[in-house]
Amino acid sequence: MAASPDLLFGLRNSFYLGAYQAAISSSDIPNLTANDALERDVIVQRSYIGIGSYKLVINEIDSSAPTALQAVKLLALYLSGSKEAAISSIQEWLSDAALGNNPVLRLIAGIIYMHEQDYNEALKHTNAGGTMELYALNVQIFIKMHRSDYAEKQLKMMQQIDEDHTLTQLANAWLDLAVGGSKIQEAYLIFQDFSEKYQMTGMVLNGKAVCCIHMGHFDEAESLLLEALNKDAKDAETLANLVVCSLHLGKPSTRFLNQLKLLHPDHMLVKRLATAEDNFDRAVQSIA
Known part of the structure; x- marks a missing residue:
């Protein structure tokens, strides 16, 4: 018997690649099973989170919603x-035996x-x-722990499971970037393939740009x-990437840095810069 078509394929893909508004706009899909309808709702609410509409998600998901949606509300x-x-x-x-193994809850906990x-x-x-998203998140976590050997496993x-899956390709590109060297070109080709097949998103553009920065192609990265x-x-x-790119090009980066500080004060680049400035001030005081 032929497998039934995956009605959520396009929706998932849009979400994975950061096309959140496209995912929201294309979510009215008829003839979904109850499980598929729940997965659709989870993706839509996570897409709203992706565009920063946290309050909307908090207000829309009430206490009677399924565990998966409640988990998204917690995020x-x-x-x-x-x-x-x-x-x-x-x-x-x-810690609740009935809820604790829900894959969306485990995913949100991981995030x-x-x-x-x-x-x-x-x-x-x-x-x-257990799910492709959980495996992909594991890849990200191991990369952050500087354990590319575990990420590779x-x-x-x-x-x-699926070599051509969008998340498999994305995870491959993340790992290539982490490993560096000749792997950077391979990562670039993955992002290039995404940009030819699908809607160009900020995530894909940043992926290509980071590859260009690693390869020393700063003009292309900037554009x-x-x-x-x-x-x-x-x-x-x-x-953050524009700050780095501008510095390499010898261009002023203050505008991008000020925006980053204002909008994302907890960003790693902002924190590192604050630490460096504190260390510099202390060093100046010690010799003043």
Whole structure:
């Protein structure tokens, strides 16, 4: 018997590549099963989170919603600033035998603990895998832990399940960037392939730009990043990458840096810069 068509393929793909508005706009899909309808709702609410509409998600998902949607609401709460409340709730749910193994709940727990830079805690909930998103998140976590060997094992599992899956390709590109060297060109080709097949998104543009920065092609990186900035003027990674690119090109980076500080004060680049400035001030005082 022929397999039934995957009605959510396009929606998932848009979400994975960061085309959040496209995912929201194309979510009215008829004839979905109850499970597919829930997955669709989860993707739509996570897409709203992707465009920063946290309050909308918090208001739309009530206490009677399924566990998967409740988990998404916790992510919106966390990102809107209610970090302690969100973490407390997620810990409580994860310890509940009936809820704790829900793959969306485990995924959201992994995302929240990754934001907290508590990678060991994140892996407690994601390491068992089970979905392509969980495997892809594991790849990201291991890269952040500078364990590209473990990330590669996760990627191999993804390749065995579906080598052509968008998340497998994305995870491959992330790992190539982490490993560096000759792998950078391979990562660039993956992002180039995405840009030819699908809608050009800020995520894909940033991916290509980071590859260009690694290869020393700063002019090309700058044009890609300015294109990404046109799509979303508030995106943290675009602004951070533009700061780096401008410095390499000998151009002023103050405007991008000030925007990053204002919009994303917790960004790693902002924190590192603040630490460097403090160290410099202390060094100056010590010899004054």
